[in-house]
Amino acid sequence: MKLSVYKIDGTPLGEEVTLNPDVFEIEPNDHVLYLAVKAYLANQRQGTHSVKNRSAVSGGGRKPFRQ
Secondary structure (H helix, E strand, O other): OEEEEEOOOOOEEEEEEEOOHHHHOOOOOHHHHHHHHHHHHHHOOOOOOOOOOHHHOOOOOOOOOOO
C-alpha cells in the first residue's frame, strides 16, 4: 500500500511511503479497540477516591462484631 506524503500546510511533498499490508490492510477488531479506549480513559482518571473507616462514620453505637 502506497500513500502520498503531505506537508504541514496540506501541499503534497511529492514522495510516497510504502506501508506494510500485514499491519494496515487487516480488518479491525471493534471489541479490542473498545477495550483499549476504555483502558486508556481509566488510566486518565485521577484516583482520589477514599473510604470512611469506623471512626469517621456517624452512629452505630452498638459493637459491630463479637469479641
